[in-house]
Amino acid sequence: MTENHKILIKLISVALGRDSIELPSDEIDWKAVAELAAQHEVDALAFDGYQQIHGLLGNQALPQEDLLEWIGQSLMLESQYKQQLESAKRLAEVFAKKDIRTYILKGFSIAQYYPKSNHRYSCDFDCFLVKDGESAQEEGNRLVEERGEEVDKSYYKNSSFVFKGLPVENHRYCCSIKRGTRTADLEAYLESLLFDYKPEYLEGSKLALPPLMFQAIFLIEHACGHFLYEKMSIKNICDWACFRKANQNQLDWDEFYKVSDKFGLLEFVYTMNRLADYLLGQCQYSELSKADKRVLEDTLKNSSLPQNKMMQRLWKAMGILLSGWKFRHFSSDPMFKELGHSAYAYLMGKTPELT
Numbered sequence: 001m002t003e004n005h006k007i008l009i010k011l012i013s014v015a016l017g018r019d020s021i022e023l024p025s026d027e028i029d030w031k032a033v034a035e036l037a038a039q040h041e042v043d044a045l046a047f048d049g050y051q052q053i054h055g056l057l058g059n060q061a062l063p064q065e066d067l068l069e070w071i072g073q074s075l076m077l078e079s080q081y082k083q084q085l086e087s088a089k090r091l092a093e094v095f096a097k098k099d100i101r102t103y104i105l106k107g108f109s110i111a112q113y114y115p116k117s118n119h120r121y122s123c124d125f126d127c128f129l130v131k132d133g134e135s136a137q138e139e140g141n142r143l144v145e146e147r148g149e150e151v152d153k154s155y156y157k158n159s160s161f162v163f164k165g166l167p168v169e170n171h172r173y174c175c176s177i178k179r180g181t182r183t184a185d186l187e188a189y190l191e192s193l194l195f196d197y198k199p200e201y202l203e204g205s206k207l208a209l210p211p212l213m214f215q216a217i218f219l220i221e222h223a224c225g226h227f228l229y230e231k232m233s234i235k236n237i238c239d240w241a242c243f244r245k246a247n248q249n250q251l252d253w254d255e256f257y258k259v260s261d262k263f264g265l266l267e268f269v270y271t272m273n274r275l276a277d278y279l280l281g282q283c284q285y286s287e288l289s290k291a292d293k294r295v296l297e298d299t300l301k302n303s304s305l306p307q308n309k310m311m312q313r314l315w316k317a318m319g320i321l322l323s324g325w326k327f328r329h330f331s332s333d334p335m336f337k338e339l340g341h342s343a344y345a346y347l348m349g350k351t352p353e354l355t
């Protein structure tokens with residue numbers, strides 16, 4: 001972990017409520033820190049931390065030009081958040097007219113736990129539609145098409161379209177169920193939490209908030225999937241830190257740990273808990289386990305996807321093959337078994353039945 005990474009983590013810690021931090025006496029490369037924050041989609045959050053310690057920096061403070069650029073990025077994110085939220089509300093109203101409930105997956109439902117909701121970056125809107133106790137994805141697709149929008153249905157897990165400038169992923173499945181029976185069983189569990197639930201709604205809108213147990217398990221499964229198959233970011237850890245801090249007395253944590261254990265997520269939960277505590281300044285780096293530190297290093301590692309789709313698939317495949325340690329420590333199934341399930345399902349074009 002570089003000095004710039006350490007400074008970024010300290011800024012996030014302050015933004016999330018830590019009282020004080022120690023900064024190095026040497027000159028700080030703020031431009032590099034800001035670039036790291038942008039890579040991990042936490043630039044506005046990091047700037048919140050910077051603002052809180054600005055008066056203590058003296059000659060270590062950001063040059064005026066760089067300060068204005070960082071302010072501009074934060075203001076742009078606030079504007080984007082407002083526009084995205086308004087578009088999502090309008091979309092939920094379209095669905096509500098047909099008695100379809102629009103559940104928020106991540107995004108706005110997690111942003112509410114941040115100190116400033118509009119400083120959590122999101123590139124799109126993920127939703128899960130429910131009507132009469134079952135998925136309403138197909139009806140939702142039809143309603144969007146009737147409005148003259150093009151809907152991409154090529155991916156089994158979700159359809160994609162743009163509504164009033166907002167990229168939307170309309171999910172049929174919450175999990176990548178083609179990875180094997182574990183994810184198919186987890187999908188059935190998560191859907192059961194949504195189908196008969198009477199939700200609260202975000203800001204008086206038609207955007208439904210999933211139950212806390214759904215949010216907790218889905219956050220962990222989503223982060224674990226990124227970690228095993230692609231790359232996790234600091235934002236994933238921030239999401240978990242903010243959710244856990246806000247719901248420490250609301251969620252049935254004993255039940256959460258039982259469910260996590262049932263679906264092979266418990267070791268990953270323990271690591272995410274400690275990394276969240278580290279981000280919040282509630283534990284020192286030296287208190288992290290060897291596995292925790294390795295996950296953190298992997299998260300901080302700079303790697304960007306190629307632009308070409310085929311090269312992206314090759315990049316991801318090579319990354320998985322070189323990451324056997326992740327599956328050994330954090331997956332209930334061996335790497336080649338899980339990859340075999342995925343390869344067979346994709347080649348045969350089969351989607352597992354949910355039970």
